Amino acid sequence: MKTRLFTPGPVEIPPRILRALSQVPPHHRTDAFRAALQRVSQALREVHQTEGQVLLLGASGTGAMEAAVVNLLAPGARALAVVGGKFGERWANLLEAYGVPHAVLPVEWGSAVDPEAVARHLDQDAGVTTVFATQSETSTGTLNDVEALAKVVRARDRRLVVDAVTGVGVHPLPQDAWGVDVVVCGSQKGLMIPPGIATVSLAPWALAAVEGEKLPRFYFDLRRALKTAPAGETPWTPPVSLVLALEEALTMILREEGLANVHARHRRLAHATRAGARSLGFELFSSSPSHAVTALLPPEGVRAADVIRRLREVHGMVVAGGQDQLKGRIFRIGHMGAYDLADIHAVLGALDEIVAHFGRPAGADPVRAASEAWAAA
Ligand SMILES: *Cc1c(COP(=O)(O)O)cnc(C)c1O
Numbered sequence: 001m002k003t004r005l006f007t008p009g010p011v012e013i014p015p016r017i018l019r020a021l022s023q024v025p026p027h028h029r030t031d032a033f034r035a036a037l038q039r040v041s042q043a044l045r046e047v048h049q050t051e052g053q054v055l056l057l058g059a060s061g062t063g064a065m066e067a068a069v070v071n072l073l074a075p076g077a078r079a080l081a082v083v084g085g086k087f088g089e090r091w092a093n094l095l096e097a098y099g100v101p102h103a104v105l106p107v108e109w110g111s112a113v114d115p116e117a118v119a120r121h122l123d124q125d126a127g128v129t130t131v132f133a134t135q136s137e138t139s140t141g142t143l144n145d146v147e148a149l150a151k152v153v154r155a156r157d158r159r160l161v162v163d164a165v166t167g168v169g170v171h172p173l174p175q176d177a178w179g180v181d182v183v184v185c186g187s188q189k190g191l192m193i194p195p196g197i198a199t200v201s202l203a204p205w206a207l208a209a210v211e212g213e214k215l216p217r218f219y220f221d222l223r224r225a226l227k228t229a230p231a232g233e234t235p236w237t238p239p240v241s242l243v244l245a246l247e248e249a250l251t252m253i254l255r256e257e258g259l260a261n262v263h264a265r266h267r268r269l270a271h272a273t274r275a276g277a278r279s280l281g282f283e284l285f286s287s288s289p290s291h292a293v294t295a296l297l298p299p300e301g302v303r304a305a306d307v308i309r310r311l312r313e314v315h316g317m318v319v320a321g322g323q324d325q326l327k328g329r330i331f332r333i334g335h336m337g338a339y340d341l342a343d344i345h346a347v348l349g350a351l352d353e354i355v356a357h358f359g360r361p362a363g364a365d366p367v368r369a370a371s372e373a374w375a376a377a
Contacts, residue, residue, distance in 0.1 A: 004343070004346065008332055009138070009188045009334065020247070020248040025244070033232070037243060043251075048173070052202045053207060054202075057199065059197075061184065064186065067220035070221075071220065075214075078129060082107060083104050084140065085109055100215070110295070130158060136171060143288050147178045161182040165186045166293060168189075169262060182202055184198065184200055193249050268374045276345075280364050281360070283299075292335070295326075304331045305321070307351070314353070341370070352364070
């Protein structure tokens with residue numbers, strides 16, 4: 001049986017990216033590799049729409065989050081973490097691990113943060129220097145309004161750091177135009193390559209923010225990375241094969257499909273998924289759904305665990321369950337990266353087969369509902 005990944009990362013990897021990965025890796029201290037790294041850095045700046053610098057780290061996405069924390073915060077500096085799911089919690093856990101004095105702004109899981117709540121918090125908590133937030137909260141399938149967040153944070157002269165691991169290559173986030181100081185990302189989601197590269201994008205005005213006395217840092221000391229980046233070098237051995245794969249992925253995104261079209265495709269696929277699932281009696285978990293992942297509550301009498309198991313066992317489709325308080329309640333369909341309407345039709349067809357066991361709503365036509373939503377989005 002074919003296996004099809006509909007997980008919110010790692011995602012399906014297009015064959016041409018697998019081909020790029022299979023090359024004999026060049027030595028990293030060669031002109032050919034330096035040139036490749038420079039091209040990738042430039043392409044990443046285009047993806048982030050920044051005139052600043054995008055630094056590439058050998059790590060999973062969490063490494064970029066940790067790099068942001070240790071390079072931006074001076075000892076004793078106070079922070080605010082916006083927490084509406086597992087990845088928001090990760091910011092709080094990182095701040096905790098480094099002993100950073102911080103406040104948490106709790107957001108109901110499945111809801112977007114209200115930018116006014118952030119504004120109110122900052123007005124009352126004058127010591128906060130830096131706000132840590134999430135663009136697409138993968139654990140709940142929720143999109144936050146980064147543009148609005150940036151507006152309230154910058155109006156109060158604080159710094160904003162955004163985890164856009166399931167945002168980049170899915171949702172627009174023009175960093176300089178929106179005024180986001182720092183954006184972190186990982187490679188195994190919208191960028192369509194295996195895990196192992198993490199990026200930290202510093203807006204031009206934020207480049208100097210990593211200087212001076214900060215929390216303990218060594219491997220993730222971005223001052224070193226900033227120094228070596230213009231020459232196409234990294235302070236440590238980079239994940240060479242992944243850099244070549246990333247170049248291929250960025251060619252697909254920027255030079256072939258085009259960034260705006262990539263964003264539009266994800267919007268259409270998300271709308272198609274939602275409409276098709278709803279027609280079968282599933283409900284959206286999030287009131288502000290992400291275009292990267294759709295979190296669904298099964299209809300009455302259907303258990304999320306049974307949907308997940310039957311998708312895997314009968315249809316070869318891998319989706320994700322809920323975590324923590326959402327365990328057993330929801331399941332999540334990832335559709336970021338190299339997905340198209342035919343993929344969405346396939347997963348909806350499988351859901352239709354599963355729901356048929358429990359009594360599908362009369363007249364349900366998920367494939368048509370998806371096509372119509374896709375065309376209208
Ligand atoms: C996947 C993901 C991360 C990074 O997780 P890693 O396992 O460290 O790659 C961070 N934030 C969000 C929103 C994610 O979806």
